[in-house]
Structures are given as C-alpha cells and as structure tokens.
Amino acid sequence: MATFVTVSLKLLEGFGTTFFIFLITLLLAIPLGLPIALCSMSRFQPLRWLSRGFVWIIRGTPLMLQVIIVFYGPDLIGMPTSLPRMSAVVVAFVINYAAYFSEIYRGGIESIPKGQYEAGQVLGLRKGQIFFRITFLQVIKRIIPPMSNEIITLVKDTSLARIIAVRELIMEASTFIKTQALLWPLFYSGAFYLLFCGLLTILFNRLEKRLDYIKV
Amino acid sequence: MQNILEVQHLAKRFGSSEVLNDISFSLAKGEVVSIIGSSGSGKTTLLRCLNFLEQPDAGRILVSGETLFDAEDPSTKLDRSLRHKRLHFGLVFQSFHLFPQYTAKRNITLAMVLHAKERPNYRAEKREILAEIDARAEALLAEVGLSEKAALYPYQLSGGQQQRVAIARALALNPEILCFDEPTSALDPELSAEVLATIRRLADTGRTMILVTHEMSFARQVSSRVLFMADGRIHEQGTPEEIFGAPKSPRLQSFLANA
Ligand SMILES: Nc1ncnc2c1ncn2[C@@H]1O[C@H](COP(=O)(O)OP(=O)(O)O)[C@@H](O)[C@H]1O
Ligand SMILES: [Mg+2]
Numbered sequence: 001m002a003t004f005v006t007v008s009l010k011l012l013e014g015f016g017t018t019f020f021i022f023l024i025t026l027l028l029a030i031p032l033g034l035p036i037a038l039c040s041m042s043r044f045q046p047l048r049w050l051s052r053g054f055v056w057i058i059r060g061t062p063l064m065l066q067v068i069i070v071f072y073g074p075d076l077i078g079m080p081t082s083l084p085r086m087s088a089v090v091v092a093f094v095i096n097y098a099a100y101f102s103e104i105y106r107g108g109i110e111s112i113p114k115g116q117y118e119a120g121q122v123l124g125l126r127k128g129q130i131f132f133r134i135t136f137l138q139v140i141k142r143i144i145p146p147m148s149n150e151i152i153t154l155v156k157d158t159s160l161a162r163i164i165a166v167r168e169l170i171m172e173a174s175t176f177i178k179t180q181a182l183l184w185p186l187f188y189s190g191a192f193y194l195l196f197c198g199l200l201t202i203l204f205n206r207l208e209k210r211l212d213y214i215k216v
Numbered sequence: 217m218q219n220i221l222e223v224q225h226l227a228k229r230f231g232s233s234e235v236l237n238d239i240s241f242s243l244a245k246g247e248v249v250s251i252i253g254s255s256g257s258g259k260t261t262l263l264r265c266l267n268f269l270e271q272p273d274a275g276r277i278l279v280s281g282e283t284l285f286d287a288e289d290p291s292t293k294l295d296r297s298l299r300h301k302r303l304h305f306g307l308v309f310q311s312f313h314l315f316p317q318y319t320a321k322r323n324i325t326l327a328m329v330l331h332a333k334e335r336p337n338y339r340a341e342k343r344e345i346l347a348e349i350d351a352r353a354e355a356l357l358a359e360v361g362l363s364e365k366a367a368l369y370p371y372q373l374s375g376g377q378q379q380r381v382a383i384a385r386a387l388a389l390n391p392e393i394l395c396f397d398e399p400t401s402a403l404d405p406e407l408s409a410e411v412l413a414t415i416r417r418l419a420d421t422g423r424t425m426i427l428v429t430h431e432m433s434f435a436r437q438v439s440s441r442v443l444f445m446a447d448g449r450i451h452e453q454g455t456p457e458e459i460f461g462a463p464k465s466p467r468l469q470s471f472l473a474n475a
Contacts, residue, residue: 115311116315118313119309119313120327121267121268123385123388138316213369214316215370
C-alpha cells in the first residue's frame with residue numbers, strides 16, 4: 001500500500017510535466033498554425049512554397065528527431081547556448097503541432113464554399129469581416145473532428161520528451177523498473193493517459209454538440 | 217429621364233474564351249429587366265461583373281451617371297473602392313448562400329450592423345441604431361412573409377423560405393439595383409411559386425431589378441424589357457411582347473420553342 005502511494009505520487013508528478021507540455025504546446029501551436037495556414041494559401045508563390053516546404057519537412061520527419069535536433073542542434077553548429085531541456089521540448093512540439101494544425105486549418109478554410117465569401121462581398125463587407133463574421137465559425141465547426149484527433153495524439157506524443165530526459169509520465173514510471181524492479185507502475189501510467197484522453201473526448205463531443213446548429 | 221444603370225460595351229474573357237462580348241444596355245429607375253438565354257451564354261458572368269465579383273476586360277458601368285467601372289481608367293479598379301461600389305447592387309444567388317451559423321433574422325441584420333459600426337455616431341447611439349436595424353429586419357421578414365421564422369436557422373427552412381430570407385438580406389442595405397441569378401432554379405415548382413410571388417411584389421413596389429431566369433411566363437409578366445443572350449452577346453432585346461410574342465431571330469425562336 002505504501003509503495004502504491006509513493007508510485008501514485010511520483011506518477012502524478014510525471015503527469016504534471018506531461019500536462020504542462022500538452023498545455024503549452026496547445027496554447028502556442030493553436031494560434032501559430034493560423035499564419036502558417038494563411039502563408040500556405042498565399043497568392044504570393046515564394047511564401048506559399050516556403051510555408052508548404054516547412055510543413056512537408058515537419059510532417060515528414062519524426063517528432064522525436066525534431067526534439068533531439070532542437071536540443072542538441074545549437075551545440076552542433078557551435079552556438080554558445082543550448083536550450084534548457086523543457087524549453088527544447090516545448091519548442092519542438094510547438095513547431096511540430098503548429099505545422100499539423102496549419103494543414104487542418106487550411107483544409108477547413110478551403111472547404112468553405114466560395115458562395116459564402118461572395119455573399120459577404122456583395123454585402124460590401126471587408127475581408128476581415130467576412131473571415132471573422134462569416135467563415136470563421138464554419139471553419140471551426142469543420143475542424144473540430146480532425147483537431148480533436150490531433151490533440152489526443154498530442155497527449156500521447158508528450159512521452160517523447162523523455163528522449164532528452166525530461167521527466168514526464170512514462171519516464172517517471174519506468175524509473176521504478178531500475179530502482180525497485182517494479183514493472184506495474186508503467187502499466188499504471190497508462191491509466192493516466194486513458195483517463196485524460198477520455199476527458200478530452202467528452203469535452204470535444206460536447207463542443208461538437210454545441211455547434212450542431214451549424215449545418216455546413 | 218436619366219438611366220439608373222448604364223452598361224457600355226462590357227467584355228469579359230476567361231483565358232481564351234470570350235464569355236461576354238460587347239454587352240450594352242441600360243436600366244431606368246423602377247424597371248425590371250429579365251435576361252434569358254441558354255446555359256453558358258454568360259448571364260451569371262454579367263451579373264457577377266455588375267456586382268464586382270468579376271472584373272470586366274473592357275467597357276464601362278455607370279450608376280446614376282457616376283462611372284463605377286471603366287476598363288480604360290485604372291482609378292476605377294482600385295480594390296479599396298470596391299466595397300462601396302458593390303452597395304449600389306444587390307445579388308440573390310441561385311443557391312441562396314445563407315450564412316448557416318446565423319438565424320434568418322441575423323442573416324438579414326449582419327451586414328447592416330457591420331456597416332453601422334463604421335458610422336461615427338455608432339458608439340454614442342448604439343441602442344437606437346441597433347433597434348432601428350432590428351425593426352428594419354422585422355419589416356423585411358414581414359415583406360417576404362417570414363415573420364414567424366425569424367429565429368430559425370437556414371437548415372430549418374425550406375428552400376423557398378431560404379431564398380426569401382436571401383432576398384430580404386439583399387434588400388437590407390437597400391441597393392439601387394437588385395440582381396437575381398436564377399433565383400428559383402434550385403427549387404421545386406411549388407416552392408418556386410412563393411419566391412416568384414415575392415419578386416413580383418418587389419416589382420410592383422417599383423424596385424429596379426435585373427432578373428436572370430428560366431421562368432419564361434414569369435419573365436413575360438413582370439418585365440418591362442427582356443434581353444436574350446447567346447454566346448456572350450445580347451442577341452435580341454425588346455418588350456416582353458416583342459421577345460415572347462414576335463421573336464425575330466431564329467436563335468431566339470428555337471430557344472423559346474425549347475424552353
Ligand atoms: N471563373 C470561370 N473561369 C472560366 N470559365 C468560366 C468561369 N465562369 C464562367 N465561365 C464560362 O463562361 C461561360 C458563361 O458562363 P455563365 O456566365 O455561368 O453562363 P450562364 O449563367 O448563362 O449559364 C461558360 O462557358 C462558363 O464555362
Ligand atoms: Mg448561370
């Protein structure tokens with residue numbers, strides 16, 4: 001019983017780190033995805049190719065590798081300061097997820113029928129008004145399912161942070177194998193992910209219901 | 217009497233295909249002009265040019281004597297003046313394009329509210345202005361016979377009701393010239409009737425309108441003039457009696473025979 005409590009507390013600590021990576025990544029990547037999406041749709045070709053090339057690289061390489069590069073990269077090319085571990089994780093995650101989100105945004109924006117924009121235009125509305133007052137909520141409605149998928153993937157991706165020894169949930173759990181020859185804390189850690197993802201699923205379902213009145 | 221709309225030698229091409237070719241016509245205040253013609257003859261493109269959704273390659277568009285567009289004059293093509301030019305015209309689309317996230321009433325008020333926000337007195341007189349807009353929306357809903365449906369979302373309305381909301385939305389900003397692009401083509405006959413009745417009432421109250429339609433008998437009843445388009449040109453034009461009663465060109469004759 002005493003071990004169970006110790007393990008639980010340790011795992012909770014690890015989950016704290018996991019949750020921190022998750023939250024900061026979301027908070028930064030969600031807005032950052034938008035300018036990337038807009039660049040990917042820009043009529044100015046060089047910008048479009050730059051943005052799409054960036055997305056291609058980020059989506060075409062493992063997140064684990066990106067974490068390693070952000071952490072060890074600066075050292076390799078002789079830059080004096082490398083980032084603290086946690087910052088390196090957050091930077092890599094934010095870049096990675098912003099790229100994924102940007103593609104979801106782009107798909108959502110491009111799926112809005114042209115007629116919606118034109119209906120706004122003939123009413124003499126500005127581009128910004130059309131975007132925020134007409135298309136925005138329709139885009140939100142359309143991207144909630146792919147976004148919830150991606151966000152739930154993020155929960156589990158946080159475990160990649162241990163590659164540079166950030167003590168997230170899995171790392172805390174696997175420590176018990178080495179120090180006390182206990183395997184079960186690792187299985188136990190799975191319950192944290194399950195519970196958290198379950199909560200998120202409920203949250204997203206609610207959100208989807210809330211927007212049910214928009215039929216696009 | 218001065219014409220409210222003057223279209224002179226308008227031309228538009230997409231790539232190598234000439235979609236509009238030397239289109240000229242005019243419209244007096246209170247007139248209803250119907251445009252008929254087979255699919256692909258350029259009717260939609262013409263309405264889109266008038267609403268500044270497409271930029272013509274040649275020609276001029278004048279409203280009440282003011283040159284809104286002149287292909288020869290770059291200063292009439294500036295993006296920033298587009299918004300205001302569009303307000304001279306209203307456009308009702310074939311497939312409605314209502315905003316799905318707003319109720320019928322909000323669809324109508326949205327543009328009025330956004331435009332009101334740009335008025336210098338908006339902050340000071342917000343309440344009065346919004347109340348005014350609300351009252352106007354109510355009146356418009358009554359005008360199209362949908363007072364009861366104000367709080368419903370587009371998907372809760374029939375096609376005919378959606379199109380009437382779209383008409384009310386187009387009327388909200390009180391455009392000088394209201395354009396319809398086949399407003400009943402997406403509707404079943406019985407739903408078309410209620411939309412046509414709405415358009416007829418607008419015609420009776422003296423609205424200046426351009427109506428692209430396949431409803432020949434309706435065009436004959438409400439129009440003061442009819443344009444027949446073929447291959448991007450105005451092939452024949454005249455009063456409804458002339459066009460439907462005594463079509464001159466073989467092209468129009470065969471079009472009417474098949475319609
Ligand atoms: N954006 C566009 N790009 C290329 N061709 C177009 C475009 N819009 C219309 N067209 C062509 O222009 C012609 C006229 O189209 P349209 O104005 O829609 O005719 P209508 O409304 O009389 O059926 C058609 O041949 C159509 O394919
Ligand atoms: Mg058409």
